[in-house]
Amino acid sequence: MLQPLELTNLLSWLDTTLRDSMPVFWVLLIEFVLVAVALLAAYAILAIILIYAERKITAFFQARFGPNRVGIYGILQSIADVIKILLKEIIRINNVDRFLFFAAPFFMIVASMLTFGAIPFGKMLHAIDFNIGVLYVTAVSSLGIIGVLLAGWSSNNKYSMIGAMRSGAQFVSYELSAGFALMTIVVLTGTMSFSEMIAKQEFCWNIFNGHISSIIAFVIYLISGHAETNRGPFDLPEAESELTAGYHTEYSGLQFGFFYLAEYLNMFIIASIATTVFLGGWMPIQIPGLDGFNQVMWYIPSYAWFFGKTGVLIFLSLWVRWSFPRLRIDQLLNLEWKYLLPINLVNILIMVILVLAGLTLTDLFPVLAP
Amino acid sequence: MAEQIIFYILAALIAVFSVLAVTSKQIIRSATYLLFVLLGTAGLYLLLGYHYLFAVQIAVYAGGVMVLFIFAILLTNRPGENVKAERKDRRIAAGITSVAGLAFCGHIIYWNVNKAYTLLVPAEQKVQDIGLKLMGTEKYQYLLPFEFISVLLLACIVGAIMIARKR
Amino acid sequence: MNSIITYFKGLFIGIKSLLFGMSVTWKELWTKKVTQQYPENRKTLVISDRFRCELTMPHDINNEHACTACGICQMNCPNGTINVLSAMIETEDGKKKKILDTYTWDMGMCTFCNLCVITCPSDAISFNNQFENAVFTRSKLVQTLNHKGSKLREKKKEVKPQSVPVVEDKLTSSKEQMIEPLVETKISTPSDKSIKNPKDNTTEN
Numbered sequence A: 001m002l003q004p005l006e007l008t009n010l011l012s013w014l015d016t017t018l019r020d021s022m023p024v025f026w027v028l029l030i031e032f033v034l035v036a037v038a039l040l041a042a043y044a045i046l047a048i049i050l051i052y053a054e055r056k057i058t059a060f061f062q063a064r065f066g067p068n069r070v071g072i073y074g075i076l077q078s079i080a081d082v083i084k085i086l087l088k089e090i091i092r093i094n095n096v097d098r099f100l101f102f103a104a105p106f107f108m109i110v111a112s113m114l115t116f117g118a119i120p121f122g123k124m125l126h127a128i129d130f131n132i133g134v135l136y137v138t139a140v141s142s143l144g145i146i147g148v149l150l151a152g153w154s155s156n157n158k159y160s161m162i163g164a165m166r167s168g169a170q171f172v173s174y175e176l177s178a179g180f181a182l183m184t185i186v187v188l189t190g191t192m193s194f195s196e197m198i199a200k201q202e203f204c205w206n207i208f209n210g211h212i213s214s215i216i217a218f219v220i221y222l223i224s225g226h227a228e229t230n231r232g233p234f235d236l237p238e239a240e241s242e243l244t245a246g247y248h249t250e251y252s253g254l255q256f257g258f259f260y261l262a263e264y265l266n267m268f269i270i271a272s273i274a275t276t277v278f279l280g281g282w283m284p285i286q287i288p289g290l291d292g293f294n295q296v297m298w299y300i301p302s303y304a305w306f307f308g309k310t311g312v313l314i315f316l317s318l319w320v321r322w323s324f325p326r327l328r329i330d331q332l333l334n335l336e337w338k339y340l341l342p343i344n345l346v347n348i349l350i351m352v353i354l355v356l357a358g359l360t361l362t363d364l365f366p367v368l369a370p
Numbered sequence B: 001m002a003e004q005i006i007f008y009i010l011a012a013l014i015a016v017f018s019v020l021a022v023t024s025k026q027i028i029r030s031a032t033y034l035l036f037v038l039l040g041t042a043g044l045y046l047l048l049g050y051h052y053l054f055a056v057q058i059a060v061y062a063g064g065v066m067v068l069f070i071f072a073i074l075l076t077n078r079p080g081e082n083v084k085a086e087r088k089d090r091r092i093a094a095g096i097t098s099v100a101g102l103a104f105c106g107h108i109i110y111w112n113v114n115k116a117y118t119l120l121v122p123a124e125q126k127v128q129d130i131g132l133k134l135m136g137t138e139k140y141q142y143l144l145p146f147e148f149i150s151v152l153l154l155a156c157i158v159g160a161i162m163i164a165r166k167r
Numbered sequence C: 001m002n003s004i005i006t007y008f009k010g011l012f013i014g015i016k017s018l019l020f021g022m023s024v025t026w027k028e029l030w031t032k033k034v035t036q037q038y039p040e041n042r043k044t045l046v047i048s049d050r051f052r053c054e055l056t057m058p059h060d061i062n063n064e065h066a067c068t069a070c071g072i073c074q075m076n077c078p079n080g081t082i083n084v085l086s087a088m089i090e091t092e093d094g095k096k097k098k099i100l101d102t103y104t105w106d107m108g109m110c111t112f113c114n115l116c117v118i119t120c121p122s123d124a125i126s127f128n129n130q131f132e133n134a135v136f137t138r139s140k141l142v143q144t145l146n147h148k149g150s151k152l153r154e155k156k157k158e159v160k161p162q163s164v165p166v167v168e169d170k171l172t173s174s175k176e177q178m179i180e181p182l183v184e185t186k187i188s189t190p191s192d193k194s195i196k197n198p199k200d201n202t203t204e205n
């Protein structure tokens, strides 16, 4: 297939020229640094774009205009905000546990950064392809909660403390169903690596492949992922009306910026994992047999597909966020332990039966298999 | 070469944070240092190429157990409340015990480390293999211990419910 | 068995209501934006008639107002915002009469409760729509409402030409009769009360 806009050629050209001109050690070093810089830059830029998009879409949901003063349609608004946050003073607070207080934002940002690194953004745009990608992502993203707990504890402030406790309870419970939802798809695909998962979804996305079971898992993943990011109806940890800002009440300047950044990027990470696992990742829509159509689809580069699908899911999350009122803590735990988790367990069982009985779409229609 | 440097860094981190975890006066800081120790161990697994073990170490210890630890501390302690130092004779006893334990384990490791080298293959363990090993009933397969552990956990859960139930 | 049914019922009802909620917000996404872009839309900005901005004392072309300096508004104001200073003068026929000297109103203290306007027996004051009231010092918020050299509008002057329409008015409700004298004072300031009153046209004609 012709893929004119793909970055594969550029990347492999870079690699070969570097390898031709210097020893392997230096090549690796340069490439590592390049990848790290690219990831960090992508992290920051995505956060800026997401903040702008969120504010704009939120405004539309509330029949407002949103930011529209800085630049045309306010596109420079979040850049201005970033500059403001960088210039703000980091306030030193008395009677806090200084070491933990300063360490907490780093936990957040490092956890989301580690997860971010494992996401396949496009063809060959995949920093690290673990054999156990899904497990890695669920494991590493759970580190962020420690940052939240430490932030709440070390702030020496009852609001922060309550926010952290709520956040902990919420995260620990919802992580369970997020993991189980992903495991359902691991049962379906028989692999945990993101690249193999994407390769298997060439003609038939996982959400269609496992029909009933997959769709239930998808919905559960979206709900619990949304809950993990502490947003929307699940924003008890930072419920403004009760807890001022929850666990990051005492933070200012760049430290607050870290929490803020991590929150937005976690939203992106959840959406992109859902994209990769359920919606075919960066794979274009392809129909077996229609080569012309497939070729046209391939003209759209894979990263565009990835960001498009992720964007749709992020929009969905915003839509949910501005539709529903905040849950109470008992409702929150009820939802998880009485609904999502049992349904999830049954769902895995159904998926196992579907796979064993050969009732998935790729089994029923072998054309769809890659 | 690079691997060795990373190993020494990790080992130093683990050692330092282990000591700090024991000596720290504030219990929440101890928990945090312990977390760093566990993360360092995960780093060692990653260095060895055991990705699965690495992920499990982080998910179970760092993400699960440590969160519960911190949660328990949050629920039971007040911020700024320090742990009091133990009595001197107890401290000496604890020191002797830990040195004895270290000597015992060190002895075993020292005499068996060569054997372990020949047994372990430095290739990545496939998750499927681990799963089959755990669920199989053949030789070197571990269904029975696996089930025993699950029964143990069940007993723990039931016990916890019994304790938590007020009546 | 029953509990299982209620469990699933609750689940599906919950899903249904959530989807309904999302459909509502979806429609809201496409509604017209209600934001008023203030400095730009100054020309087209619509301020509701009932919005209370500045207290005014309407004066007609003869520089006459309707305030009798009775002080009722001052008494009714919960904040002591209004200060009515009256003066005693001697009329031509030798009677002593109280007239308005200065009528000051401190915007900084006003809660815009409208009590003064409601209780004024001669409808001498009203709120206007002039909402851009930012000033640089607090002293500028204190305003004198009566114009320089203004005087009380004589009521008797207009009674005579009205004799014919008054007959017509008797056919209408007695309530309008009651407020008839008030209406006359309102010629220069049509408020919603006077618009509702059909008699206003007749008096002006």
Ligand code: SF4
Pocket (backbone or CB within 6 Å): C066, C067, C068, C069, C070, C071, C072, C073, C074, C084, C119, C120, C121, C122, C123, C124, C125
């Ligand atoms: S404004 Fe009305 S109430 Fe106030 S002093 Fe004048 S006539 Fe009396």
Ligand code: SF4
Pocket (backbone or CB within 6 Å): C055, C076, C077, C078, C079, C080, C081, C082, C105, C109, C110, C111, C112, C113, C114, C115, C116, C117
């Ligand atoms: S509106 Fe209320 S507060 Fe203001 S002057 Fe009139 S009576 Fe006083």
